[in-house]
Amino acid sequence: MIDKETLVAWDKRYLWHPFTQMQDWLTEDPVIIERGEGCYLIDIDGNRYIDGIASMWTNVHGHNHPELNTVLKAQLDKIAHTTLLGYSNIPAIQLAQKLVEITPTGLNKVFYSDNGSTAVEVALKMAYQYWQHRGEPQRKLFIHFDNAYHGDTIGAMSVGGIDSFHTTFDSLLFKGIRVSAPEAYRSSHTINAASNDSKVKTHWLNAVERALSEHKGQIAGIVLEPLIQGAGGMLISPKGFLKELAALARRWETLLIVDEVMTGFGRTGKMWACEHEGVTPDLLCTAKGLAAGYLPLAATLTTDEIYNAFLGEYRDLKTFFHGHTFTGNPLACAVALENISIFERENLLSKLQPIIEHFRNRLQEFYELQHVGDVRVCGLAAGVELMKDPDTGTPYPFEEKIGLQVCKEALTRGAILRPLVNTIVLMPPLQISISELDALMDIVYTSIETVTKK
Numbered sequence: 037m038i039d040k041e042t043l044v045a046w047d048k049r050y051l052w053h054p055f056t057q058m059q060d061w062l063t064e065d066p067v068i069i070e071r072g073e074g075c076y077l078i079d080i081d082g083n084r085y086i087d088g089i090a091s092m093w094t095n096v097h098g099h100n101h102p103e104l105n106t107v108l109k110a111q112l113d114k115i116a117h118t119t120l121l122g123y124s125n126i127p128a129i130q131l132a133q134k135l136v137e138i139t140p141t142g143l144n145k146v147f148y149s150d151n152g153s154t155a156v157e158v159a160l161k162m163a164y165q166y167w168q169h170r171g172e173p174q175r176k177l178f179i180h181f182d183n184a185y186h187g188d189t190i191g192a193m194s195v196g197g198i199d200s201f202h203t204t205f206d207s208l209l210f211k212g213i214r215v216s217a218p219e220a221y222r223s224s225h226t227i228n229a230a231s232n233d234s235k236v237k238t239h240w241l242n243a244v245e246r247a248l249s250e251h252k253g254q255i256a257g258i259v260l261e262p263l264i265q266g267a268g269g270m271l272i273s274p275k276g277f278l279k280e281l282a283a284l285a286r287r288w289e290t291l292l293i294v295d296e297v298m299t300g301f302g303r304t305g306k307m308w309a310c311e312h313e314g315v316t317p318d319l320l321c322t323a324k325g326l327a328a329g330y331l332p333l334a335a336t337l338t339t340d341e342i343y344n345a346f347l348g349e350y351r352d353l354k355t356f357f358h359g360h361t362f363t364g365n366p367l368a369c370a371v372a373l374e375n376i377s378i379f380e381r382e383n384l385l386s387k388l389q390p391i392i393e394h395f396r397n398r399l400q401e402f403y404e405l406q407h408v409g410d411v412r413v414c415g416l417a418a419g420v421e422l423m424k425d426p427d428t429g430t431p432y433p434f435e436e437k438i439g440l441q442v443c444k445e446a447l448t449r450g451a452i453l454r455p456l457v458n459t460i461v462l463m464p465p466l467q468i469s470i471s472e473l474d475a476l477m478d479i480v481y482t483s484i485e486t487v488t489k490k
């Protein structure tokens with residue numbers, strides 16, 4: 037067995053970590069995870085941590101899950117990978133059937149890829165090409181939102197709205213119409229009050245309708261994260277916004293692209309965020325939880341109408357010329373099928389409701405802390421925003437790294453977290469128990485208290 041010292045040395049020598057200032061990383065003592073057990077991660081020194089972020093928002097049923105492991109091993113003994121380009125495989129077929137069954141009615145076709153960004157790229161390219169086949173090639177623009185996050189590839193960034201991630205690459209991005217958030221947005225949907233909710237909703241809907249009218253016949257689609265904007269800071273959308281936006285898209289005959297990469301697979305309390313508002317989008321993207329957090333897998337689902345527009349003679353070149361090498365990987369699809377089976381067998385979504393309620397109640401307590409400015413929650417996803425002075429809304433300066441400090445403190449107390457700037461994200465595996473959740477909430481509470489009192 038390789039010793040820890042070597043691992044740390046090699047990590048610092050050979051690895052470049054994502055979304056990480058490596059200059060800081062090089063001075064720190066990295067946590068190297070070796071094993072997982074349910075909601076716990078165990079490092080090479082044997083320390084146990086609650087996985088408070090479900091391993092970057094992916095894990096559903098816990099780590100090292102016996103049934104998922106069994107299914108994965110069984111598939112491995114048959115075949116690990118074979119291509120979907122011109123051929124098919126059993127798990128990819130079965131999963132497509134299942135996904136159509138469990139997604140909103142009307143989404144009847146499944147296009148696989150490997151991650152959230154590519155699921156979004158596929159949706160954008162499908163929408164764009166669809167309009168060409170429909171004889172409306174001037175529909176080239178996408179409407180998207182401030183604070184949105186759809187991934188890090190160029191197309192996904194183009195419909196994003198987080199300046200710190202995207203400004204550097206501005207000249208590489210294609211132009212769309214970015215709808216700005218009203219001032220009231222951030223504070224409009226705290227756990228306690230939704231006083232500005234309808235004001236924010238009206239602001240947004242008006243802005244979208246203005247764009248649709250100013251660019252009549254030029255809008256290819258509207259792209260959004262339903263109910264909650266994740267990487268933008270766990271920002272909750274006004275109630276009814278998604279439903280009214282869908283109606284607006286229909287009225288102006290454009291496409292609605294819903295990015296359920298984070299919200300899918302039960303995160304919001306229903307299988308899909310869209311279900312909360314009875315919406316069937318034209319395109320739906322899923323990734324993170326799709327293969328239960330085990331393997332990279334993504335899918336873009338769409339309607340017969342869009343699919344049919346791509347049918348034609350071979351020579352007509354109406355084919356969707358897009359595909360990733362590992363598309364429909366059998367191992368990942370087999371795990372995803374078992375993921376869905378567990379939801380059904382264990383009636384997970386109804387078991388989840390008391391956990392979500394407990395989560396909400398425990399989150400209320402965070403307002404007792406002097407530097408907690410806002411608490412936002414949607415299902416089993418929450419953001420606790422820290423502020424230098426909540427009364428005046430004064431944020432902590434960026435360079436204070438307050439979010440990272442709290443996460444470091446939490447680590448010493450036995451929880452793995454990852455902040456979004458000054459917002460502490462809580463997103464445990466859905467299978468977390470009440471007592472594990474309590475342990476997590478206690479750690480986060482004490483860590484915020486300790487760090488912000490310094």
Ligand SMILES: *Cc1c(COP(=O)(O)O)cnc(C)c1O
Nearest residue numbers: 151152153185186187266297298
């Ligand atoms: C994480 C995320 C993505 C990007 O997924 P990757 O697998 O990291 O490429 C896209 N959209 C949303 C809403 C996400 O949360």
